[in-house]
Amino acid sequence: MLKLAGIFRDGMVLQRDRICAVFGKEDQAPEVSLILEGKKYRSDVKDGQFLIRIDPHAACTxxxxxxxxxxxxxxxxxxxxxxFYLGGQSNMELPVSRTLDVSEEEVKNSDYPYIRQYRVTPQYNMAEDEVAELPDNPWVPAVPGKIGELSATGFYCARRIYDKKKIPIGLVLGAQGGSTVESWMDVSLLSEFGNYEDLMNPFMEKDALPRYLKARDEGIAAWRSALEEPDEDKYISAIPEGASDFTVPGMLLKKDGTDHTGIVWFYKEFELLEEPGEEAFLYLGDLIDADQTFINGKAVGRTEYRYPPRKYPFDGSILRKGKNLISVRLILETGEGGFVAEHPYYLRTENEKISLTGEWKMVKGVHSDTSVPVFKMGQEVPTSLFKTSVRPLKDFTFSGIWWYQGEANSDAPSRYGEKFRAMIQFWRDLYQQNLPVIVVEMCDYTDPVTGEQPAGWASIQEQQREAENDVKDCAVVSAKDLGAPLELHPQRKSELGARMAEVAEKMFY
Known part of the structure; x- marks a missing residue:
């Protein structure tokens, strides 16, 4: 059977003006050939693998x-x-759809069929004899109905390049939220920076990491399931007696003695002066941690973790002229959480916009004696993403690398810059390409729970700024001023893309 690596499919973008390879598996024929514009290329099959190199080709569609x-x-x-390869963590991964508060008009008017993104979803397996394969994911074009899926950082930069150069742009998105720089490094590099064997050894047997990740999901689900009450409906449609006052935005914190690990219910009564119409929208800013939200007893939205903004469009028929009730079931996984400041809180109908800041009511529900179980994510395991999202692309041709990472290393910033330098050099050697790199300096950030900047944050930023001095063919673009203080994932990615495109024009064109 002939099987191409997952990146080779309809709509793909290959690097112009350089030799490119097409590769995959074949277990029945002794050779594989490729025909492009009447020219035939071929490769012998060795150990079930083939790799065909094709001549440089000018930009075209x-x-x-x-x-x-x-x-x-x-x-x-x-x-x-x-x-371009897009590496890093959640601020590179963040999709265009998460930036519409500030860039809705720009996105609404965008139609770029020749900017396309392929997503490398990792298939975690750390066993030495396991070879990760590229997933069968589509190349997604930046066109209406699809553009929201693309990396925002990637798209906003690519859009400006395309507007000037009219050259197709391919974005290969490998970034994974929460990933550490160590997860992107080959195992041979790690011993220079400390003992990482204890972190890796539990996952080195075949299927050990997939089993661990399954146990992680099951453990968290079991912890949440234990918080459920059989008569929970009583909290949804009415404010229980004895509810206390709460101000939104606001937090339940240990230092104030208001913390509560488990379920907390929040309520807001509001009045509509007119009939609501068919469409309505609820914006509940940023909540910590997971919520289920109801209006007049009907579910309107649900988010399973703390970072996404709570944007819930819903059927306006749920509402009524006069009094209405919002009920929020919030899970506090570690005892502290609530409604983060400096975010929007409002409800909008076809005729009215109601502010939801100010006085709410609160009732503490089921309490857990333990916090949510702590497990590592696959992208936190050293060398995991190198194995699944970098090495499988070693024969693919790129123009360069765009890198936005560092948040996950802020609790241990020592030698971050050295690790990054070693990582990039190893990638260049592996790909046999001296790939230029654009590094994004992280935005400033204050943790909404502690009220402080994470301890190693400034150190990571400083080491990122030094990258262009420490790494050949590397430029640094700052996002330091592009976020609100309590916003880990700033939406001003279009401004960042403009800065990156200006640098990219000098580096690549």
């Missing part, structure tokens, strides 16, 4: 290629342009 082995595969709508 709308090509087709045929790969022939034990069967024929046709790939349509192929582009040649500039392809």
């Amino acid at each position: 709308g090509l087709s290629m045929t790969i022939r082995g034990s069967e024929d595969i046709e790939i349509r709508d192929v582009c040649f342009g500039d392809v």
Whole structure:
């Protein structure tokens, strides 16, 4: 059977003006050939693998290629342009759809069919003999209905490059929220920076990490399930007797003696002066940690973790002229949480906009004697993302790397810059390409629970600024001033993209 690596599919973007490779598996035919614009390329099959190199091609769109082995595969709508690897964590991963508070008009008017993104979703397995494969994910174009899926940082930079150069842009998104720089490094590099074996050894057997991640999901689900009450409906439709006052925005904190690990219910009564109409929208800013939200007893939204803004469009027929009630079931996983300041809190109908800041009511529900179980995420395990999201692309051709990471290393910032330098050099050696790198300096940030900047944050920023002095062909673009103090994922990614595009034009063009 002939099987192409997952990145080679309809709509793909290959690097212009350089030799490119197409690779995959074949277990029946002795050779595989590729036909592009009438020219034939071929490769012998060795140990079930093949790799075909094709000649440099100028930027273009709308090509087709045929790969022939034990069967024929046709790939349509192929582009040649500039392809960039997007590495890092959640601020690189953050989709365009999460930036609409500040960039809605820009996105609404955007239609870029030749900016396309391929997502490398990691298939975690740390066993030494396990070879990760590229997933069968689509190339998503930056067009209406799809553009919201693209990396915001990637798209806003690519859009400006395309506007000037009219060259197709491919974005290969490997970034994973919460990933550490160590997860992006080959195991051979880690011993120089400390003993990471204790962190890796539990996962080195076949399927050990997938089993661990399954146990993680089951453990968290069991902890949350224990918080459920059989008669929980009594909290949804009316404010219980004895409810206490609460001010939104506001937090329940240990230092104030108001913390509560488990369920807390929050209530807001509001009045509509007119009939609501068919469509309505609720914006509950940023909540810590997970919420289920109801209006007049009907569910309107649910978010399972703390960071996404709570934007809940809903059917306006739930509302009524006169008094209405919002009920929020909030899970506090570690005892502290609530409604984060400096975020929007409002309800909008077709005729009215109601502010939801100010006086609310609160009732503490089920209490847990323990915090949510603590597990590592796959992207926190040293070398995990290198194995799953970097090494499988070693024969793919790129123009450069865009990197936005560091938040997950702020609790242990020592030698971050050295690790980054070693990581980039290893990638360049692996890819046999001296890939230029754009590094984003993190935005300033204050933790809404502690009220302080994380201890190592400034140190990471300083080491990021030094990257262009420490790493050859590296430029640093600052996002330091682009976030609100309590916003870990700033929405001003379009401004960041403009800064990156200005640097990219000098580096790549």
